[in-house]
Amino acid sequence: MNPDIVKERQNASFDVQKLTYILDGGPEKTKRRREISLVLNDPDFDEEDPNFLSRSERYEQAVRKSAQMILKLREYGISDPAEINCYKSVVRGNFHESLGLHYVMFLPTLYSQCDQEQSKKWLPLATSFEVLGTYAQTELGHTHLRGLETTATFDPTTQEFVLNSPTVTSIKWWPGAGKTSNHAVVLAQLYTRGKCHGLHAFIVQLRHMDTHEPLPILVGDIGPKFGFSEVDNGFLKLDHVRIPRENMLMKHVEPDGRYVKPASAKLTYGTMVFIRSLLVGLSALVMAKSCTIAIRYSAVRHQSEIRSEPEPQILDYQTQQYKLFPLLATAYAFSFVGQYMTETYYRISGDINQGDLSELPELHAVSAGLKAFTTWTTNTGIEVCRMSCGGHGYSRSSALPDLYAEFTPTCTYEGENTVMMLQTAYLVKSYRQAKAGEQLRGIMSYLNDMEQRHVRAHPASARPALVDINDLSDLVESYKLRAALVESAAKSIQQELQKRRSHEDAWNNSAIDLVKASDAHCHYMVVKLFTDKLSEIGDPDINLVLTTLAQLYALHGIALNSGDFLQAGLLTVPQMQQIPVRIKELLCLIRPNAVALVDAFDFPDKVLSSVLGRYDGNVYENLFEWARRSPLNATEVHESFHKYLK
Numbered sequence: 001m002n003p004d005i006v007k008e009r010q011n012a013s014f015d016v017q018k019l020t021y022i023l024d025g026g027p028e029k030t031k032r033r034r035e036i037s038l039v040l041n042d043p044d045f046d047e048e049d050p051n052f053l054s055r056s057e058r059y060e061q062a063v064r065k066s067a068q069m070i071l072k073l074r075e076y077g078i079s080d081p082a083e084i085n086c087y088k089s090v091v092r093g094n095f096h097e098s099l100g101l102h103y104v105m106f107l108p109t110l111y112s113q114c115d116q117e118q119s120k121k122w123l124p125l126a127t128s129f130e131v132l133g134t135y136a137q138t139e140l141g142h143t144h145l146r147g148l149e150t151t152a153t154f155d156p157t158t159q160e161f162v163l164n165s166p167t168v169t170s171i172k173w174w175p176g177a178g179k180t181s182n183h184a185v186v187l188a189q190l191y192t193r194g195k196c197h198g199l200h201a202f203i204v205q206l207r208h209m210d211t212h213e214p215l216p217i218l219v220g221d222i223g224p225k226f227g228f229s230e231v232d233n234g235f236l237k238l239d240h241v242r243i244p245r246e247n248m249l250m251k252h253v254e255p256d257g258r259y260v261k262p263a264s265a266k267l268t269y270g271t272m273v274f275i276r277s278l279l280v281g282l283s284a285l286v287m288a289k290s291c292t293i294a295i296r297y298s299a300v301r302h303q304s305e306i307r308s309e310p311e312p313q314i315l316d317y318q319t320q321q322y323k324l325f326p327l328l329a330t331a332y333a334f335s336f337v338g339q340y341m342t343e344t345y346y347r348i349s350g351d352i353n354q355g356d357l358s359e360l361p362e363l364h365a366v367s368a369g370l371k372a373f374t375t376w377t378t379n380t381g382i383e384v385c386r387m388s389c390g391g392h393g394y395s396r397s398s399a400l401p402d403l404y405a406e407f408t409p410t411c412t413y414e415g416e417n418t419v420m421m422l423q424t425a426y427l428v429k430s431y432r433q434a435k436a437g438e439q440l441r442g443i444m445s446y447l448n449d450m451e452q453r454h455v456r457a458h459p460a461s462a463r464p465a466l467v468d469i470n471d472l473s474d475l476v477e478s479y480k481l482r483a484a485l486v487e488s489a490a491k492s493i494q495q496e497l498q499k500r501r502s503h504e505d506a507w508n509n510s511a512i513d514l515v516k517a518s519d520a521h522c523h524y525m526v527v528k529l530f531t532d533k534l535s536e537i538g539d540p541d542i543n544l545v546l547t548t549l550a551q552l553y554a555l556h557g558i559a560l561n562s563g564d565f566l567q568a569g570l571l572t573v574p575q576m577q578q579i580p581v582r583i584k585e586l587l588c589l590i591r592p593n594a595v596a597l598v599d600a601f602d603f604p605d606k607v608l609s610s611v612l613g614r615y616d617g618n619v620y621e622n623l624f625e626w627a628r629r630s631p632l633n634a635t636e637v638h639e640s641f642h643k644y645l646k
């Protein structure tokens with residue numbers, strides 16, 4: 001064990017184990033997660049670092065791993081969805097799996113959209129992996145759902161739908177598992193009796209069940225990408241492909257071609273809401289991994305000098321702390337927000353299953369906004385962690401380049417982040433409702449008292465100083481008032497309408513304000529949920545260290561967005577000047593606990609897969625060993641010497 005890291009652990013002021021229990025949701029859950037993590041000792045999962053493999057080898061390795069996972073899940077009797085998720089995230093490490101989409105999109109779509117008869121047919125096939133599925137929605141030319149071109153036309157004479165990609169731009173593009181899957185959920189515009197009824201989901205067989213040869217359908221892999229090398233993102237061109245009427249999910253077409261409206265057309269989009277909710281938790285996980293790597297490495301890396309003494313640990317540099325500790329605070333904040341998002345998703349989708357759709361718009365708005373907010377923040381955070389590790393952060397051995405490449409598409413897939421932030425129509429609607437005197441419920445209820453607060457952009461000098469920057473509840477209150485930026489967005493729309501612009505143009509001309517409002521709303525939610533969590537934590541040592549992190553999170557956010565807080569008169573200039581001073585004090589308070597705080601995330605070394613983030617801190621000898629495994633070192637003299645240099 002590296003002596004620096006031993007010393008760090010001795011300095012901790014709290015019980016790491018107890019904090020792990022809080023993150024997991026209780027000691028029983030930690031125990032079970034650790035039991036599941038033992039699978040890492042299984043020699044069947046001993047594999048070469050994918051960074052040393054070609055794309056085709058990586059894909060093959062991923063397929064083998066996916067198949068092994070299924071067999072082992074059965075062998076170990078793991079069937080609870082949360083446990084399957086835990087198992088997979090352990091085995092998957094920092095990469096994706098080839099059957100990922102089958103689990104996260106295909107199966108959930110079947111579960112939520114099959115009727116009884118369809119469930120009876122498709123669920124046994126899909127859960128036994130005879131049917132391997134993908135989710136084909138995006139097209140070469142479109143992702144905006146109303147604009148999708150693929151058609152599904154009902155033919156009552158044969159009781160079939162005819163699926164067609166009429167143009168090049170309508171070719172399905174991106175669906176994972178282009179080579180792996182034999183079925184797809186295809187999203188297409190439904191036509192029956194000559195009328196279009198909008199987007200619906202259909203199950204389409206793509207490949208022969210025994211030979212895996214494509215049916216008369218053009219299907220394949222779209223080629224190498226920024227990351228996602230394990231995943232065969234695919235294309236799919238359908239040329240008048242016929243499928244039985246029973247393959248339409250939720251069956252909205254009667255045998256005579258009559259269309260029966262669903263309770264809400266938006267239920268077809270349910271799988272995206274599910275994944276967007278999951279991505280909030282995934283952001284927390286990846287931010288936590290990145291911080292673990294960067295903070296452990298910073299504790300063992302010595303460089304330059306502060307005083308004329310031996311080289312200090314780089315974690316002692318104030319600038320290093322300023323780079324990493326706000327991200328550490330973010331990892332904790334997002335962990336609690338992830339827990340909230342999961343609970344909210346299951347609560348509201350439970351109501352939806354019972355026929356109560358009243359909270360669907362809020363679920364959509366919250367999951368879209370938090371997905372965008374947390375993935376954007378995490379994406380930039382991983383890169384800060386990588387940079388903070390200097391040159392070794394650039395090596396794939398650090399895992400940070402992989403974490404970045406694998407995570408960055410979360411900002412794009414399941415709804416591009418700007419587009420998701422623009423799903424703030426709900427926010428503006430809520431604002432208008434509150435202004436009209438309606439009492440809002442839930443997370444939007446803070447808009448109820450906006451009129452009394454009169455939060456507007458007028459001189460700060462005309463306002464009382466509301467905020468004690470050392471008081472978390474005051475900080476939550478100021479974030480709440482900043483979230484009233486929605487008022488500016490609503491006003492911008494109003495002004496555009498007064499200029500006789502159409503509603504659509506007024507919306508587009510206010511889009512920057514709308515995204516800002518959405519961002520401010522999400523930021524408020526994160527600060528509030530983090531603060532609310534503190535009241536549940538009885539252990540005084542843990543409460544203290546998490547309160548310090550929450551204060552840092554809140555103040556750092558204000559420092560980054562100082563213009564908003566000053567403009568709205570929520571803070572005075574002298575208060576604003578106090579914030580950097582307080583932030584520096586908080587960095588000093590966090591410093592002795594930094595390693596213990598990342599230890600509490602409890603990532604086994606095999607899951608982190610990072611030479612820099614090793615628990616024992618023995619970085620240099622393992623970096624050397626890792627480099628020696630590089631395929632370029634397989635021979636002492638590379639063949640290129642004989643071919644070109646000699």
Ligand SMILES: CCCCCCCC/C=C\CCCCCCC/C=C/C(=O)SCCNC(=O)CCNC(=O)[C@H](O)C(C)(C)COP(=O)(O)OP(=O)(O)OC[C@H]1O[C@@H](n2cnc3c(N)ncnc32)[C@H](O)[C@@H]1OP(=O)(O)O
Binds near residue numbers: 176281360415416425
């Ligand atoms: C510790 C925790 C660990 C967690 C472990 C997690 C493990 C998971 C591991 C890995 C996960 C990663 C998985 C990797 C695989 C990724 C694969 C990627 C797949 C995809 O990308 S699938 C394709 C996704 N595509 C999109 O998201 C498209 C985005 N676009 C849209 O959603 C829509 O076009 C739109 C919302 C922008 C506009 O909708 P539409 O076209 O219908 O427009 P309108 O007709 O105007 O309707 C708008 C109207 O509808 C409301 N609305 C829109 N969407 C929804 C919804 N989903 N639900 C409810 N309501 C919705 C909208 O608010 C409007 O309402 P109003 O009319 O204003 O009332």
Ligand SMILES: Cc1cc2nc3c(=O)[nH]c(=O)nc-3n(C[C@H](O)[C@H](O)[C@H](O)COP(=O)(O)OP(=O)(O)OC[C@H]3O[C@@H](n4cnc5c(N)ncnc54)[C@H](O)[C@@H]3O)c2cc1C
Binds near residue numbers: 137173233415
């Ligand atoms: C790794 C990966 C895996 C994927 N897996 C799948 C899958 O399994 N199945 C599937 O169906 N799809 C999948 N996708 C596709 C993914 O869902 C889309 O890429 C995503 O929805 C974004 O759409 P787009 O690529 O068309 O971007 P575009 O919508 O073309 O975005 C380009 C730019 O235009 C801007 N823009 C677009 N619309 C607006 C607007 N209304 N207002 C303001 N700005 C706007 C965006 O902000 C962005 O800056 C995957 C994508 C990736 C990268």
